[in-house]
Amino acid sequence: MRVDIDMDRVRTLIQSRDLSTLSLLVRQMSPAEIVASIESATSEDAAVIFRLLDKDVAVVVFDDLDTVAQADLINRLGHAPLTDVFANLDPDEQARLLDELPAKVAKRLLASFDGDELDATMELLGYPQGSVGRQMSSVAVHARPDARVGEVLGRVNRHPGDIDQLTVIPVISHDRIVLGTIDTIELMRHPSDAMVIDLMDDDPQMAGTEDNAERISRRLLDSGLLMVPVVDRERRLVGVLPITDAARIDKEAVAEDHARAGASEPLRRPYLATPVRVVARSRIVWLFVLAISAVLTVQVLEMFEATLTQLTALALFIPLVTGIGGNTGSQAATTVTRAMALGDIRIRDVVRVAFKEVRTGLTLGLLLAIAAFVLGSPFYGMDIGLVIALTLFLNCPIAATVGGVVPLVARYFRVDPAVFSTPFISTFCDASGLLVYFTVAITLLGL
Known part of the structure; x- marks a missing residue:
């Protein structure tokens, strides 16, 4: 059953320190509703709400929050209570969050992990700010040109949580050179013994790791494509940029352009949740x-x-x-x-x-x-x-x-x-x- 989010009531319960009633209210909410309530609350109220979540729910909620809200929670609660939920983020989400955090907080958070645990994240942080490499997601599934349709679909089915990255599958050689792409829906239209090489698009659009992320995102949205492979200078596959990430990048760019056109710094949180001093x-x-x-x-x-x-x-x-x-x-x-x-x-x-x-x-x-x-x-x-x-x-x-x-x-x-x-x-x-x-x-x- 869906519960309407009454933020006035949430604020009243927090101000009156009636956390038991607030906890019951939060437990009735779906993760999506909790995310909406945290993102529309002030930093202080958001931290209180997040503290009341069970660990399993907290992992899901934190993963769905925007980067600014995640950074606010870490600044408010400290890195220790959030180490587990940070570890559950994808490398590209970890990189964006570390970019948002103050340098000292980011260093303390990174110190909580062994060196090899965040290799993928540190690799993303090595790309220039604003580049596609900084924003790309890891490759969930790729295919070889000599693979059969049934084999590729089997790999896709083993990654149900990566649906936004699986609409288009990169086709690569043994040394990871991108040879083409193939649409997942196209795979489903053919028999399982059909060969990938006969179905793939051998002239796909691609993005370089150092290309401007905003420009590539706009090109992706305008073209109607659902994903572009991200390649290095030798055309080797290093990641993908799905349309969901492209839409987020473009939305953030438009918001910043509108704010700065009026000689104002863009707000990092929703307007009503931003303190007057900010x-x-x-x-x-x-x-x-x-x-x-x-x-x-x-x-x-x-x-x-x-x-x-x-x-x-x-x-x-x-x-x-x-x-x-x-x-x-x-x-x-x-x-x-x-x-x-x-x-x-x-x-x-x-x-x-x-x-x-x-x-x-x-x-x-x-x-x-x-x-x-x-x-x-x-x-x-x-x-x-x-x-x-x-x-x-x-x-x-x-x-x-x-x-x-x-x-x-x-x-x-x-x-x-x-x-x-x-x-x-x-x-x-x-x-x-x-x-x-x-x-x-x-x-x-x-x-």
């Missing part, structure tokens, strides 16, 4: 940066205070100038940051990116300038219309070029480009846009 800390740093750097915009306005006094109509268009400049820069930064995450652009491409954004900005500026002149001249006169048009034509390529180059500069200095770019570009484009605007106005209007 939410505030994720936002305050860049708000301070924006506040301090906004002084530059004020200084520009102060420089041209006399110009504004002589022709107050210029003030009406300040939001238009700064808004279009800021958005043009932000659009370029978002495009370039995304391309960097997918591995399409590298730091050495900075000149090509700048040249491309100059041309894009000129195109945008020309179109906006024509629209501004046509729409603005009848109401404010041709002189003001010309000032606005020329300002937009000059400002758009500046903003687009800065927006395209700044993420690459941030990456060069090892700063997260997604977080750094937005506040810097917003401030720079405001100041540069106003500088261009008033310079054009003074030149054309003779102020």
